[in-house]
Amino acid sequence: MPQMGYDMQQGTLVRWLKSEGASVKKGEPIAEIETDKAVVEFQSYADGVLRKILVKEGTTVAVGKAIAIVGTAGEAIPDAPAEPAAKAEVPQPKPTRSEEVIAAERQPKPVPPSAEPAEPRGDLKVSPIARKLADEMGVDLSRIEGTGPGGRITKDDVLAAAEQPKAAPPKAAAPAPTPAARDIGPGEKVPLTKMRQQIARVTVRSKRESPHFYVSAEIDMSQAMRLRAQLNQSDEFAGTKVTVNDLVIKASVDALQKYPKFNSSFADDAIQMHEAVNIGVAMALEQGLMVPAIMDCAGKSLKEIAAASKDLAERAKGGTLRAEEYTGGTFAISNLGMFDVFSFIAIIHPPQSAVLAVGSVAKRPVVRNDQLAVAETMIATLSADHRVVDGAEGAMFLGEVKRMLENPFTLLL
Amino acid sequence: MPEITIREAISRGLREALEDENVFIMGEDVGSYGGAYAVTKGFLQKYGPERIKDTPIAESVMAGAGVGAAMGGMKPIVEIMTINFMLLAMDQVVNHAAKMRYMSNGQIEVPLIVRTVTGGGGQLGATHSQSFEGWFASVPGLKVAVPSTPYDALGLLRSAVAERDPVIFAEHALLYGVKGEVPDEHYEVPFGQAKVRQEGKDITLVGHLRMVGVAMKVAEALAKKGREAEVIDLRSLRPLDVDTVIESVKKTNRIVVLDENWQTGSFAAEIVSAVQEHAFDYLDGPVGRVGGLDVPAPYSRGLEAAVAPTPERVLDTIKELYGL
Numbered sequence: 001m002p003q004m005g006y007d008m009q010q011g012t013l014v015r016w017l018k019s020e021g022a023s024v025k026k027g028e029p030i031a032e033i034e035t036d037k038a039v040v041e042f043q044s045y046a047d048g049v050l051r052k053i054l055v056k057e058g059t060t061v062a063v064g065k066a067i068a069i070v071g072t073a074g075e076a077i078p079d080a081p082a083e084p085a086a087k088a089e090v091p092q093p094k095p096t097r098s099e100e101v102i103a104a105e106r107q108p109k110p111v112p113p114s115a116e117p118a119e120p121r122g123d124l125k126v127s128p129i130a131r132k133l134a135d136e137m138g139v140d141l142s143r144i145e146g147t148g149p150g151g152r153i154t155k156d157d158v159l160a161a162a163e164q165p166k167a168a169p170p171k172a173a174a175p176a177p178t179p180a181a182r183d184i185g186p187g188e189k190v191p192l193t194k195m196r197q198q199i200a201r202v203t204v205r206s207k208r209e210s211p212h213f214y215v216s217a218e219i220d221m222s223q224a225m226r227l228r229a230q231l232n233q234s235d236e237f238a239g240t241k242v243t244v245n246d247l248v249i250k251a252s253v254d255a256l257q258k259y260p261k262f263n264s265s266f267a268d269d270a271i272q273m274h275e276a277v278n279i280g281v282a283m284a285l286e287q288g289l290m291v292p293a294i295m296d297c298a299g300k301s302l303k304e305i306a307a308a309s310k311d312l313a314e315r316a317k318g319g320t321l322r323a324e325e326y327t328g329g330t331f332a333i334s335n336l337g338m339f340d341v342f343s344f345i346a347i348i349h350p351p352q353s354a355v356l357a358v359g360s361v362a363k364r365p366v367v368r369n370d371q372l373a374v375a376e377t378m379i380a381t382l383s384a385d386h387r388v389v390d391g392a393e394g395a396m397f398l399g400e401v402k403r404m405l406e407n408p409f410t411l412l413l
Numbered sequence: 414m415p416e417i418t419i420r421e422a423i424s425r426g427l428r429e430a431l432e433d434e435n436v437f438i439m440g441e442d443v444g445s446y447g448g449a450y451a452v453t454k455g456f457l458q459k460y461g462p463e464r465i466k467d468t469p470i471a472e473s474v475m476a477g478a479g480v481g482a483a484m485g486g487m488k489p490i491v492e493i494m495t496i497n498f499m500l501l502a503m504d505q506v507v508n509h510a511a512k513m514r515y516m517s518n519g520q521i522e523v524p525l526i527v528r529t530v531t532g533g534g535g536q537l538g539a540t541h542s543q544s545f546e547g548w549f550a551s552v553p554g555l556k557v558a559v560p561s562t563p564y565d566a567l568g569l570l571r572s573a574v575a576e577r578d579p580v581i582f583a584e585h586a587l588l589y590g591v592k593g594e595v596p597d598e599h600y601e602v603p604f605g606q607a608k609v610r611q612e613g614k615d616i617t618l619v620g621h622l623r624m625v626g627v628a629m630k631v632a633e634a635l636a637k638k639g640r641e642a643e644v645i646d647l648r649s650l651r652p653l654d655v656d657t658v659i660e661s662v663k664k665t666n667r668i669v670v671l672d673e674n675w676q677t678g679s680f681a682a683e684i685v686s687a688v689q690e691h692a693f694d695y696l697d698g699p700v701g702r703v704g705g706l707d708v709p710a711p712y713s714r715g716l717e718a719a720v721a722p723t724p725e726r727v728l729d730t731i732k733e734l735y736g737l
Contacts, residue, residue, distance in 0.1 A: 127666075127696060127697040127698055128693055128694045128695065128697075129666045129694065129695050129696055129697045130697060132694050132695075147736065148697075148735065148736045149698070152698065154735070154736065155697045
C-alpha cells in the first residue's frame with residue numbers, strides 16, 4: 001500500500017484496473033486507492049505481468065503492506081503469505097525477479113510518523129487526577145515538581161503550574177492550555193471530516209516538530225506582470241495562460257537549484273537532499289486544503305510549468321491525482337493573491353523544509369531614485385525549518401526569487 | 414423544631430410501631446427494666462406483657478422466635494442487648510431470616526427487626542465493645558441501618574417498620590444522648606441514601622454512627638488549615654449508597670473512610686474498593702481508611718481511646734496520603 005499523503009497510515013483498495021495475468025507497464029494505472037483525502041490512481045512501478053493480487057477490492061490495509069506481485073509470465077512467485085508485512089525496505093535476496101509493489105520504497109522518505117516527542121516521564125509519580133488534569137489543561141508534567149507525599153505530583157501541583165505564566169522557554173513547546181471548548185457556551189458540534197482531521201494532524205505536527213522562521217521581501221512585479229501579459233497574448237502561449245503563480249513557481253524552481261538546501265527534508269540525523277524539484281501548490285478545494293506537487297520541475301520551461309500547473313489543478317478538483325503527487329512535494333508555494341491579501345505566513349508541509357507564501361500583486365508606493373513611484377509589488381514570505389537552514393540562507397534564497405521575478409527574462413532562459 | 418435525643422427518637426418510633434397490633438417487642442430486660450439503654454422505659458406498663466416480652470438470656474431463641482413470628486404474619490422487634498451477643502443469634506439471622514424469601518421462592522417473607530447496640534468506648538471490655546454491623550451488611554437478604562442522629566434514627570426506624578425483609582437496626586452505645594431536631598410531622602429516611610453532613614471540596618470523609626462525629630472533628634481541624642472536608646454519613650450499610658461517595662470523590666479527589674471496627678476486613682474496605690473501582694481517574698492519592706486497631710478492645714480507658722479511630726489518627730493519615 002503506497003504512502004499517498006504525509007501521515008497516511010492506511011488505504012482502501014477501491015478497484016483493480018488490471019486483473020491477474022494482465023501485462024502492465026511501469027507508470028500504467030493498475031488500481032484505484034482511497035486515502036483520507038481522495039481516490040487516487042495507483043501506477044505500476046515495473047513492467048511485467050500482474051501475477052498476483054494480494055488485496056481484494058474494498059479492503060483497507062496499512063501503508064507498506066504488499067498489495068500485488070508484478071513479475072514475468074511463467075516465473076515462479078513466492079507462495080504469497082498474504083501479508084509479507086511491511087518489511088519491504090529490508091534488503092533481502094529476492095528469490096525471483098518479482099517486484100513487490102510497495103510504494104514506500106519510492107518517494108522522498110517522509111519523516112517516520114512515530115516521531116512523537118519523547119516525554120521524559122518514566123519515573124514521574126503522578127496521581128490519576130493530576131495526570132488527567134494535566135492532559136486537559138496542556139500542562140507538561142515533566143516540568144512540575146511534585147509536592148505530594150513521596151514527591152507525587154498532585155492535583156494542586158498541576159493547578160498551580162497551569163496558573164503560572166509559562167516559564168521562559170518551555171522544554172518541549174507544550175501546547176497552550178486550552179480551556180475545554182464547552183466552557184465557552186452552547187453551540188453546534190461539527191464532526192471533523194477526514195480531511196479536517198488530516199490537516200489538523202499535519203499542521204500540528206509541523207508546528208511542533210519543525211522550528212519555523214520567517215523571511216519577508218517586497219518584490220517589484222511590474223516587469224513580470226508586463227511579461228506575463230505579453231506571453232499570454234503570444235501565439236507561442238496560446239492555450240496556456242501563464243498565471244502569477246506560475247511565475248513564482250518558475251522563480252522558486254530556479255532558486256531551489258541554486259540553494260538546494262531548501263529542497264530537502266530533515267531526517268533526524270541527517271538532511272535528506274532531494275534530487276527532484278517537485279513544487280507543492282497549496283489548493284483550497286471544497287473539502288479543504290491540499291498541497292499536490294508538480295513533479296520534476298527542474299528541467300521544465302515556464303510554459304511547461306504553466307501547463308502542468310493547470311493540469312494539476314484540474315485533476316485535483318476531479319480527484320484523479322497520482323499517488324506521488326500527494327507525497328512527492330519537496331517545496332511548496334501558497335498563494336492567496338486572489339483574495340487581496342497583503343501578506344501572510346504559511347505552515348511548512350512536512351517533510352518539506354520550506355514554504356513560500358505570496359500575497360496579492362497590487363499597485364503600491366515604492367521609492368525609486370529617491371522619488372516616490374507607483375509599482376506593482378507582491379509581498380513574499382518564506383517559512384523555513386531552522387533545523388535545516390538558517391536565516392541568512394533564507395534571505396539569500398528569497399533574494400534569488402526576488403531577483404528573478406524582478407528580472408523576469410531570466411524565467412524564460 | 415423540637416430537639417430530642419436518639420434514645421427518645423427510637424422510643425418514639427417504637428411507640429408509633431406498637432400502634433399496629435401485629436408489632437411486639439421482645440428482648441433481655443426490655444420489659445420491667447425498661448431496656449438496657451432505657452429505650453423501652455414504661456412500655457410494659459403501657460402495652461402489657463403480651464406485647465413487651467422479657468426473654469431469657471438466649472439470643473438464638475430470641476432471634477429464632479422472631480423469625481418464626483415474622484413468618485407467621487407478626488412484626489416482631491427483637492432487641493439484642495449488644496451486637497456482641499448477636500454472635501449467638503448469627504445462625505438465625507444469617508441462615509434463616511436472610512434466606513427465607515429466597516429459598517421459598519418468595520412465598521415466605523421475614524419482616525423482622527433486630528435492634529441491637531454496637532460500638533465501644535464505654536469501658537465494657539474486649540467482649541462487649543465490638544462493631545459487627547459491617548459483618549451483617551455483607552449478607553444479601555438483610556438490611557442494615559446505622560443512624561447517627563435523632564432525625565435519622567426515627568426516619569430509618571419508620572422505614573424498618575414498613576420493610577418486609579429483615580432489618581438489623583444498629584444503634585451506637587455512646588450516641589443515645591446525642592440531641593437533634595426532629596419534626597413533629599411524619600417523614601421517613603429510606604435505606605440506601607447517604608447524607609452529606611457537611612459539604613467541602615478538598616477531601617471526602619466517610620463514616621457511620623460514631624465515626625461521623627469523628628469525621629466532623631477532623632473537618633474542623635482541616636478548616637483551620639484552610640481545607641474544606643466533605644463529611645458523608647452512610648446511614649445504611651446495606652443497601653449502600655456508593656453513588657454519593659463516588660460523586661463526592663469526583664469533586665474532592667481525596668477520601669478517607671472511617672470505621673470503628675478492626676481495620677482488617679472492616680466495612681470501610683468495601684467503600685475503599687468501590688472508590689478505586691469507580692473513581693480511580695479522579696484520585697489524587699491512595700484511597701485512605703482508618704479503622705480500629707487490630708487488637709481486642711482494652712478495658713483501660715486510655716488504651717481503649719487509643720484503639721478506636723481518633724481525629725488525630727485520621728489527620729495523620731490524611732497528611733501521609735495527601736500531604737494536606
